[in-house]
Amino acid sequence: MAKTPESVYQEMLKGIWRDNPVFVQVLGMCPMLAVTNSAVNALAMGLATFFVLVGSSLLVSMMRKWIPKQVRISSYIIIIATFVTIIDYTLLALFPKIHKELGAFIPLITANCLILGRQEAFASRNSVRFAVMDAVGMAGGFLFALLALGGVREILGEGALFGVSLFGPNFEPWIIMILPPGGFLTLGLILLFFNWVTEKHKEAQMRLLQPAEERSS
Amino acid sequence: MTEPADQRPNSTNEAPPPVVMEPSSIRLISTLAIAGLVSGIAIVAIYEATLQTITENKARELREAVFKVLPGVSKMKKFQLEENGIRFRAEEGKDENTIYGGYNQQGEFVGYALPSAGPGFQDTIGILYGYIPESRKVVGMEILESRETPGLGDKIYKDLSFVSNFDNLSIDPEIVTIKKGMKSAANEVDAITGATISSKAVVRIINEGNERWINQLPTYGIPLPEEGSPE
Amino acid sequence: MSKRDPDLLLQSAPLLKQGLSVPTAMRDVLLALMPALFAGFWFFGLSAILVVAATILGAMATEWLFTPKQERAVALGDGSALLTGLLLGMTLPPALPLWMAWLGGVVAIGLGKTIWGGLGNNLFNPAIVGRAFLLGTFPIAMTTWHVAAGPDSFFQLHPSTLALPFMQSPPMDGMSAATPLGLMKFEQIDSPIFSLMFGNSSGSLGETSGVLLMVGGLYLLLRRALEWRIPLAIFISAGLFTLLLETIDPARFPGIHFTIFSGGMMLGAIYMATDPVTSPVTPKGAWIFGCGIGVLVVLIRNFGGLPEGILYAILLMNAATPLINRYTQPRVFGRSRS
Numbered sequence: 001m002a003k004t005p006e007s008v009y010q011e012m013l014k015g016i017w018r019d020n021p022v023f024v025q026v027l028g029m030c031p032m033l034a035v036t037n038s039a040v041n042a043l044a045m046g047l048a049t050f051f052v053l054v055g056s057s058l059l060v061s062m063m064r065k066w067i068p069k070q071v072r073i074s075s076y077i078i079i080i081a082t083f084v085t086i087i088d089y090t091l092l093a094l095f096p097k098i099h100k101e102l103g104a105f106i107p108l109i110t111a112n113c114l115i116l117g118r119q120e121a122f123a124s125r126n127s128v129r130f131a132v133m134d135a136v137g138m139a140g141g142f143l144f145a146l147l148a149l150g151g152v153r154e155i156l157g158e159g160a161l162f163g164v165s166l167f168g169p170n171f172e173p174w175i176i177m178i179l180p181p182g183g184f185l186t187l188g189l190i191l192l193f194f195n196w197v198t199e200k201h202k203e204a205q206m207r208l209l210q211p212a213e214e215r216s217s
Numbered sequence: 218m219t220e221p222a223d224q225r226p227n228s229t230n231e232a233p234p235p236v237v238m239e240p241s242s243i244r245l246i247s248t249l250a251i252a253g254l255v256s257g258i259a260i261v262a263i264y265e266a267t268l269q270t271i272t273e274n275k276a277r278e279l280r281e282a283v284f285k286v287l288p289g290v291s292k293m294k295k296f297q298l299e300e301n302g303i304r305f306r307a308e309e310g311k312d313e314n315t316i317y318g319g320y321n322q323q324g325e326f327v328g329y330a331l332p333s334a335g336p337g338f339q340d341t342i343g344i345l346y347g348y349i350p351e352s353r354k355v356v357g358m359e360i361l362e363s364r365e366t367p368g369l370g371d372k373i374y375k376d377l378s379f380v381s382n383f384d385n386l387s388i389d390p391e392i393v394t395i396k397k398g399m400k401s402a403a404n405e406v407d408a409i410t411g412a413t414i415s416s417k418a419v420v421r422i423i424n425e426g427n428e429r430w431i432n433q434l435p436t437y438g439i440p441l442p443e444e445g446s447p448e
Numbered sequence: 449m450s451k452r453d454p455d456l457l458l459q460s461a462p463l464l465k466q467g468l469s470v471p472t473a474m475r476d477v478l479l480a481l482m483p484a485l486f487a488g489f490w491f492f493g494l495s496a497i498l499v500v501a502a503t504i505l506g507a508m509a510t511e512w513l514f515t516p517k518q519e520r521a522v523a524l525g526d527g528s529a530l531l532t533g534l535l536l537g538m539t540l541p542p543a544l545p546l547w548m549a550w551l552g553g554v555v556a557i558g559l560g561k562t563i564w565g566g567l568g569n570n571l572f573n574p575a576i577v578g579r580a581f582l583l584g585t586f587p588i589a590m591t592t593w594h595v596a597a598g599p600d601s602f603f604q605l606h607p608s609t610l611a612l613p614f615m616q617s618p619p620m621d622g623m624s625a626a627t628p629l630g631l632m633k634f635e636q637i638d639s640p641i642f643s644l645m646f647g648n649s650s651g652s653l654g655e656t657s658g659v660l661l662m663v664g665g666l667y668l669l670l671r672r673a674l675e676w677r678i679p680l681a682i683f684i685s686a687g688l689f690t691l692l693l694e695t696i697d698p699a700r701f702p703g704i705h706f707t708i709f710s711g712g713m714m715l716g717a718i719y720m721a722t723d724p725v726t727s728p729v730t731p732k733g734a735w736i737f738g739c740g741i742g743v744l745v746v747l748i749r750n751f752g753g754l755p756e757g758i759l760y761a762i763l764l765m766n767a768a769t770p771l772i773n774r775y776t777q778p779r780v781f782g783r784s785r786s
């Protein structure tokens with residue numbers, strides 16, 4: 001495939017929907033389940049991951065010629081951990097409340113397999129432009145998934161979205177939704193829905209491809 | 218459905234050249250050393266840049282908590298509890314014997330803000346509570362740290378009618394938890410319906426704090442030093 | 449949906465037709481539950497009837513929605529969704545808002561059964577999944593109990609029953625009462641054995657009358673529709689464990705009669721733990737399964753944070769069922785142990 005502007009754009013889009021890191025690849029489950037009890041937390045975690053992923057993809061892609069392959073994983077981890085520390089201190093200084101809510105899960109971004117995975121599988125083998133677009137797409141997809149989960153859980157669990165009450169003061173909160181089981185339940189149901197849509201899509205395509213008499217059997 | 222999406226646009230990963238030169242160990246070590254060095258510099262830079270804001274945030278948080286648990290207070294001092302009484306704590310930070318004294322606008326001593334912590338339903342609950350030695354009363358309570366169940370246990374700080382139990386609470390003979398709506402004496406606290414364990418934990422933690430601190434505290438803290446003297 | 453080839457239909461022995469099919473088995477259980485159910489209606493009034501109706505409706509609607517069109521008549525006709533709804537309803541507080549009860553029915557079938565592949569494939573008892581979900585989601589509404597008012601106030605609806613969906617129920621109307629288990633756990637008050645046995649105490653609407661639940665159990669036993677080893681193992685193990693605790697500290701731990709007759713013990717042991725889908729198939733396995741539940745119940749009740757533990761005890765042992773099945777499989781005749 002030629003490196004046209006369209007293919008760069010494609011690189012970005014695939015992360016958001018077709019190869020969504022959470023809904024399709026099922027990566028990065030730890031922050032996914034742990035911090036999505038409200039939309040604000042999900043947004044903060046999504047943006048932090050976005051920063052780390054795009055930053056390290058950029059750097060890894062730039063350095064890919066110089067890093068010997070024997071020490072590549074350690075080098076990637078150093079790069080990722082540096083970005084994580086930067087975002088950790090920045091959040092602590094600027095948004096201490098959010099930092100307190102996210103707690104240990106900010107340092108744990110370092111261990112998010114999504115990020116290391118992109119470095120190893122993509123950024124270290126592609127030009128800076130592609131690497132950054134891929135990172136933007138993947139991080140965007142991750143952010144989208146976090147927000148979807150955080151939104152659902154906050155709406156049901158607290159009757160609010162981004163802290164804005166939706167149902168008035170008499171709302172009966174679904175407490176399980178802001179507890180860990182709610183994370184598993186919501187993620188499971190979203191995955192169910194995602195697979196169902198994909199299946200339907202595939203079925204429709206198969207039907208178009210198959211000759212008519214096979215279809216009737 | 219999820220074929221690897223990674224190798225599509227570029228082909229640098231295909232078929233490695235037949236002869237691969239093993240890089241020398243010096244090259245490996247120096248790569249890591251340089252990466253570590255650059256990373257270290259970046260981390261130190263961000264630490265220095267944010268340190269001031271972070272310290273200020275923490276100090277402000279503490280000051281606000283002290284003002285909240287001691288109504289009418291507009292100035293606070295750190296006290297250090299020692300074997301023969303209390304003294305101002307001049308040094309930075311705090312240890313397990315650090316408490317806080319609150320003074321009003323006129324610079325008169327009002328009461329102490331005492332920290333205490335203990336197990337709650339899920340994890341440690343950290344509490345700061347205001348105590349007036351003259352009347353032997355708790356006048357305010359703030360949860361500094363808790364991981365109680367959202368929607369139930371977290372009412373120990375979200376349910377204002379529970380928090381207001383601690384606005385004027387006698388500590389003699391000790392604070393007791395009772396069923397909601399049955400409060401009749403000055404040393405009783407209405408438990409939260411559905412979160413009895415967390416409510417009882419808060420009361421127990423304050424009682425433990427009282428046991429630890431109160432007999433060692435003079436009734437009238439230390440008079441505030443003259444205006445203009447160094448903090 | 450692929451059609452099954454009738455020539456390749458595999459069945460385990462015995463191959464004699466006994467007339468014991470899913471619908472008849474379900475009908476037996478439904479019949480056995482009736483005395484306790486009507487006692488619950490008698491004690492708790494119209495609100496209780498509506499709660500049970502709501503759970504059944506939720507369960508049936510979900511079953512209908514997730515069953516392919518051509519199989520709907522069979523799936524709904526076998527009565528398994530009806531039974532799930534009914535069992536769930538019987539474990540709920542009588543004044544639970546109807547929308548919560550309905551949601552419980554939906555979750556019971558949706559998360560407890562359909563998602564596993566339908567009847568026979570679920571790991572956990574669907575009714576208990578529904579109740580566990582409700583207990584985790586609405587802990588306050590699920591632990592707000594009412595006195596067993598009896599037939600005098602039969603037509604008096606509790607205001608919380610008709611709470612709008614997603615909205616809080618109005619404040620309590622002074623009819624609330626702690627359950628015998630709650631009294632025992634938090635205030636060390638024993639309840640009279642008579643009210644424990646006949647259901648004249650506060651609690652879930654279908655679980656208070658132990659004797660009537662036992663009558664139903666006897667009926668099932670006569671119809672040979674009950675794996676009797678499981679309830680027996682539960683009662684024996686829970687009883688022995690209670691006896692042990694009672695001898696250690698009689699002031700703190702309740703007696704055997706209390707363990708057996710309070711809370712959801714009877715309903716859980718006879719009707720939920722014995723669900724053929726989620727309990728072990730071998731006799732030895734049934735004994736292990738029952739003993740596990742009995743010990744867990746007493747542990748949770750006496751040392752846990754909750755007053756009642758039968759629900760989680762059964763769920764935990766449900767999860768252990770495949771393992772129990774594997775280790776208690778009888779040796780194939782003529783083969784050595786391997």
